[in-house]
Amino acid sequence: MNEGFALSTESLVKSYELDGQKFNAVNSISLAVTAGEFVGLVGPSGSGKTTLLAMLSALLTPTTGKVIIDGTNLSDMSDKQRVEFRRKRVGFTFQANNLIPYLTALENVELMLRLNGELTAAVRTRSRDLLARLGLAARLHNLPSQMSGGQQQRVAIARALIHNPAVVLADEPTASLDTERAHQVVETFAQLIHEHKRAGVIVTHDLRMITYTDRVIQMRDGDVARIYTSRAEIRELAASGPG
Amino acid sequence: MQKLLTPLYLAQMEVLRNKVRFFLISLLIALITLLVLFIAALAEGLGGGNREYISKLDADLLVYKADSDLLIAASRLPRSVMNQVRRVPGVRAVGPIAVSNAAIDTPLETPDADPLRVALLGVEAGLPGAPPIISGSPFSTNRAPEAVVERRVIQRLGIKVGDRISIRTDQGSGDETFEVLVVGLSDGQQYGLAPVVFLPLLTWDRVRSKTGPNSPLNLNLIAVQLEDPNDLAAMKALIPAQVKDVEMAGIREAYEALPGYKEQQSTLDTQRFFTLIIGVLVIGGFFQIQALQKVPQVGMLKAIGAANWMVAVAAIAQIILVTVIGVLLGGAATLLLASTLPPGIPIVFTGQAAVAAIVSLLFIGPIGGAISIRYAARIEPLKALGMSS
């Protein structure tokens, strides 16, 4: 069932205990994402989106179930291997604090390559090109404090892609952006996921952003409430408003 | 390789892009360094001024009068004891030391200056207790009106070997002055924080302060050289067994028993210790505040795959860098300040004390920063997603 998928989960569960009561923040979720596919993860606050994302990125250990990326089960890895896995196979953008404040845009992107010991002259030009592609050609040597929120998110997108990860995970990348900037960021993000053939997952509470995704998984109380696959369905959901 | 260097790269970039902040903390470390080095130099200077003569004695043991509690002023030994000590098997040589103090009149050219206070020591040329002479010659006889003086006496009075000095002492009925010829020069010989004027023993007896008319010549100490310095412990027991009414001390024991010496040194050590503790706390506080501010970025770094050791190494590297710069700055400032100090101030920089101080200072950064390093290493990568486990 998992063959051919860059990212898949099988009956993924994360349980927490609250006031002595056990509950599933993520309740038996099975999903699969192919390389080059951009999946939107939506749902009300508390529905389990971030928890799911944390398990997909090996930051959080599932209570039961599996996460399989590139054919490897994350549960079979040691802690050390999981760190290495995130460094090599995962690209991340976060809601906030994406960038190292004392590094420039270019240096933040290159940091991902440094961490992997892969910073060479050739990939250096690739970092510049990618940032230029994201409209940041004039911002290469700016510190995060000298860039807008949208520009910072785009630097984070470049960093999430530069080391050729298998999966790219984005947690609320538009939370602090105005509508126009949000559209620009997610649209470019989608293009790059498609071009670079990565498995992309974007968590967003802003339904308008899902127009750029290929599939939408709607969560509620830890369960998959509904999956939107056709363009028409997705467009209709996106039109239903900011969420 | 690049992976190994990444933490150093991060540490270095953070410092370079926040120069003022890190310079200020280095400056604080520099000030602490200055303080610690000066306290060490003061301890050395004051300690030296007290102990110099005793600690440099060409002797293995000192003989005191019994029950003098190693107080030199309270120890009074008749000259005959010297012969008794010399006859103890294992003793190679003995020499008398008699202690008093005096003032030396300043030359007429500087009439308003106060008389120079000196320690007046009676010794015998060629015997233990006599100082090494760096220029000039020793006393010609044991009762010649001659003196060997410490370099500071020459400097302060502006005289030279071959000049005469007037020694003023209290003779009970009033001050009297004695003229002696300076025949020799000695260096680094202070006693009781005063430079020393050495006189031949019998001259000393004539010149020394006397409270009454009938005050016989007594020695304060007898300096003893042993045939075999390794026999120290045995000889320390043997001499009082064969010579009545004496007690013994090694050189170190002797200067540690000088009045106020131990108290002074421990006061200065306490000051130095607390200065170091303050340094540890200041640096620890600074790096802890910084670690708290860096929680989000460290969480993010770990989420994107930086290992704990990278975060820890980056933190350590930064602390070491800031500490080393601070200590270097402080050391340079100390050198600069020390070279402008007037000579009378009892501040002495010795290589050994300065190295010990600098080594201890280099540890205050890592010790102070240890908690913040541990804290940074424990930040959870889940923080990047706004979660915690």
Ligand SMILES: Nc1ncnc2c1ncn2[C@@H]1O[C@H](COP(=O)(O)OP(=O)(O)O)[C@@H](O)[C@H]1O
């Ligand atoms: N460490 C935790 N301990 C207990 N409950 C948690 C923990 N983390 C998340 N939860 C709970 O799990 C549910 C899902 O949270 P989350 O994944 O953050 O939702 P979303 O990202 O969709 O807003 C929420 O009810 C949240 O309170």
Ligand SMILES: [Mg+2]
């Ligand atoms: Mg969330």
